[in-house]
Amino acid sequence: MDTDSEAASSRAGSETDVETESEAVSPTGVEYEAGTEIESDTDPIAVITPQRRGCKWTGGDDARLLSGYRRQISTPRIAAILGRTPRAVRDRLAKLRQPNTPAPTSATVNLLPTQRLEIYAFGTGECAELGLGPEVKARVVRRPRLNVHLHHEKVGIVAIAAGGMHGLALSHEGRVYSWGVNDQSALGRGTQYTPLGGDGDSGSDSDSDSDVPLNALESTPMPITSFPEGTVITNIAAGDSISIAVTNTGRVYTWGTFRSSEGILGFNEDIHVQPVPKLLDTPQDVVQVAAGTNHALALTKRGEVYTWGNGEHGELGRRIVPRARLTQLNPTRVITEGVTSVAAGSYHSFAIDRDGKVWSWGLNQYAQCGIDDNDGIRFPTLVGSLTDYRIKQISAGEHHTAALTDGGQLLVWGRDDDGQLGLGLVKSSAADVVSTRSVHKLHVAPGTSFTSIACGTHHNIAISTEGQAFTWGSDVGYQTGQGPHNQRGEIIDVPTQIENKATIGVRLVSAAAGGQFSIIAGVPAMRPTDGAVPDNHAIAGSRA
Structure with a gap:
C-alpha cells in the first residue's frame, strides 16, 4: 500500500470526535461491501476488511484505496486500481464504470473517407471475383485493369475490401457495392440471373464453363440496397x-x-445464412472491423476488441465450449482497452495497442502469430519479437503475416513455400514447406518505404510512399499483376514493382488481396484531390 493511502487510513482511524469526509472524492462512485475480495483468477490481490472505525483497504502494490469516505461508513468507495491490474479486476471495474445505457444512435462516431479512387483488378475471375463484368475476357487478367463499373466520378469509391472469392467497395455516399461468389449470400443481395436467350440459372454452375458469360449480377459491382x-x-x-x-x-x-x-x-444461433445486411448486437461505438476466413473482429472507440465466428483454431481469442458451440457466433469482448487497430489472417488474429505493440492469437503452426510456439495461441498474447518496433499496420494471409512500422519498413514472418514472405527462399521440392519462425525485415529498393500492406491467401501487395504497387508470393492465378508467366514461373519470390500502361500516372493509395485476385486503388497524380486519402481503417481488406 502506498504512503498516501496509509496516511489517509491513519487519519480516518484517529478522528473520534468529528465525522469528516476527505476532499479526494472517488471519481467512480463504485461501492463494495466490507469483506469484498477483488480477485485475479484464484488469488485475491486486495480485500476490504472491517475495522473498529470504518473499513480498511489492504493489498499489495497493484491496488490501493484513495481516501474519500466518512470514517464510520462501512462501504468505502474504490477510486482506483493502479499498476498491473489483472484482467478480471479490470473487466469488473469497467462494467461498473460503464452503465449499460445505449449510446445515442444519431451520434457520429466515424467519418466517411472522401477521396474518390480509380479501381483496378487483376488475377483469376472464373467465379466473378474480379468484378469486371460478365464478358469472357474478364475471367483472367494478368495485369491491373481499370474497373469501369466503379467509375471514380459516377460511383466514387473511397475504400475496398477483398474476401476469398468476393469483393466489396465503399462509395463516397456511404453505399456498399459487392461482386463475386454469392453461394452463401456474401454479396448481401439477390443474384438470380436469367441471361438473354437462356433458360434461367443462378450463375453458380455455369461460371465454370470458359465459353459462357459470367452471371452479370455477380460479376458486375452493384449496390446493396437493403x-x-x-x-x-x-x-x-x-x-x-x-x-x-x-x-x-x-x-x-x-x-x-x-x-x-x-x-x-451458421450466421448466428438462430440463422443459418443471412441473405441481406442485418444489424449486429455489438457496442454502438465500433470504429473498425476485420474478417478472416470464418471469423471477425470489431474494435470500439474505447479500444475494446470483440470477436465472433468460428473459433476452432483459437482465432477468437477465447474459450469455446463444444456443447455450446453456437455461442461463438455471438460477439464477445476479448480485450478491454487500449487497442487502436485490428487485423485478421485466415485463422489467426492481431491487435495493435496505443503504444504500437502487437497482440496475437490463433493458429500458429508456422509461427504466423509471430510467436515461436508450435501450439495454437488461445488468448491474446504480446508478440515479443515485435517489441522493438512501433507497428502501424498488420495484414495476414493463410499462414503468413506482414507488418508495417511507423517508419514505413515492412516486416514478415510465417510460411514461405509460395514466396509469400518475399525473402527469396527456394524450396527444394513441391513437398517441402518453407517457413521462418522469426521476424525478418523485407528489403526492397534502397530508399523505398511503404504506406500500406495487404495480404491475400498466399500473396501480398504493398503500396509505397511514391504511390507504386509492389507484389510478391503465389502467382498461379496472376494475382500479383506481373503479367504472363513466361520463364519466371508461378512464384514471385521477392517484392517486384507492377509496371503497366493502365496505371501510368496513377498515384496508388490502397490495396486489397483475396484468394487468387487483387484490387488496387489510386488517383491520377495530376487530378486535384477532393479529400483526404483514406486511413488504414478505411482501406482494410478481408485480411485487414
Whole structure:
C-alpha cells in the first residue's frame, strides 16, 4: 500500500470526535461491501476488511484505496486500481464504470473517407471475383485493369475490401457495392440471373464453363440496397462467406455465414445464412472491423476488441465450449482497452495497442502469430519479437503475416513455400514447406518505404510512399499483376514493382488481396484531390 493511502487510513482511524469526509472524492462512485475480495483468477490481490472505525483497504502494490469516505461508513468507495491490474479486476471495474445505457444512435462516431479512387483488378475471375463484368475476357487478367463499373466520378469509391472469392467497395455516399461468389449470400443481395436467350440459372454452375458469360449480377459491382434508409457506411471487411460493414454511428451490419471444418456453422444461433445486411448486437461505438476466413473482429472507440465466428483454431481469442458451440457466433469482448487497430489472417488474429505493440492469437503452426510456439495461441498474447518496433499496420494471409512500422519498413514472418514472405527462399521440392519462425525485415529498393500492406491467401501487395504497387508470393492465378508467366514461373519470390500502361500516372493509395485476385486503388497524380486519402481503417481488406 502506498504512503498516501496509509496516511489517509491513519487519519480516518484517529478522528473520534468529528465525522469528516476527505476532499479526494472517488471519481467512480463504485461501492463494495466490507469483506469484498477483488480477485485475479484464484488469488485475491486486495480485500476490504472491517475495522473498529470504518473499513480498511489492504493489498499489495497493484491496488490501493484513495481516501474519500466518512470514517464510520462501512462501504468505502474504490477510486482506483493502479499498476498491473489483472484482467478480471479490470473487466469488473469497467462494467461498473460503464452503465449499460445505449449510446445515442444519431451520434457520429466515424467519418466517411472522401477521396474518390480509380479501381483496378487483376488475377483469376472464373467465379466473378474480379468484378469486371460478365464478358469472357474478364475471367483472367494478368495485369491491373481499370474497373469501369466503379467509375471514380459516377460511383466514387473511397475504400475496398477483398474476401476469398468476393469483393466489396465503399462509395463516397456511404453505399456498399459487392461482386463475386454469392453461394452463401456474401454479396448481401439477390443474384438470380436469367441471361438473354437462356433458360434461367443462378450463375453458380455455369461460371465454370470458359465459353459462357459470367452471371452479370455477380460479376458486375452493384449496390446493396437493403440497408435502412439514411444508413451511411464508413468501414468494410470481407471474409470467405461473410461480409461486414460499420456505420458512421458505430453500428455493425453483417451478412452471409460462417463455416467450420464440418460445413456451414451458421450466421448466428438462430440463422443459418443471412441473405441481406442485418444489424449486429455489438457496442454502438465500433470504429473498425476485420474478417478472416470464418471469423471477425470489431474494435470500439474505447479500444475494446470483440470477436465472433468460428473459433476452432483459437482465432477468437477465447474459450469455446463444444456443447455450446453456437455461442461463438455471438460477439464477445476479448480485450478491454487500449487497442487502436485490428487485423485478421485466415485463422489467426492481431491487435495493435496505443503504444504500437502487437497482440496475437490463433493458429500458429508456422509461427504466423509471430510467436515461436508450435501450439495454437488461445488468448491474446504480446508478440515479443515485435517489441522493438512501433507497428502501424498488420495484414495476414493463410499462414503468413506482414507488418508495417511507423517508419514505413515492412516486416514478415510465417510460411514461405509460395514466396509469400518475399525473402527469396527456394524450396527444394513441391513437398517441402518453407517457413521462418522469426521476424525478418523485407528489403526492397534502397530508399523505398511503404504506406500500406495487404495480404491475400498466399500473396501480398504493398503500396509505397511514391504511390507504386509492389507484389510478391503465389502467382498461379496472376494475382500479383506481373503479367504472363513466361520463364519466371508461378512464384514471385521477392517484392517486384507492377509496371503497366493502365496505371501510368496513377498515384496508388490502397490495396486489397483475396484468394487468387487483387484490387488496387489510386488517383491520377495530376487530378486535384477532393479529400483526404483514406486511413488504414478505411482501406482494410478481408485480411485487414
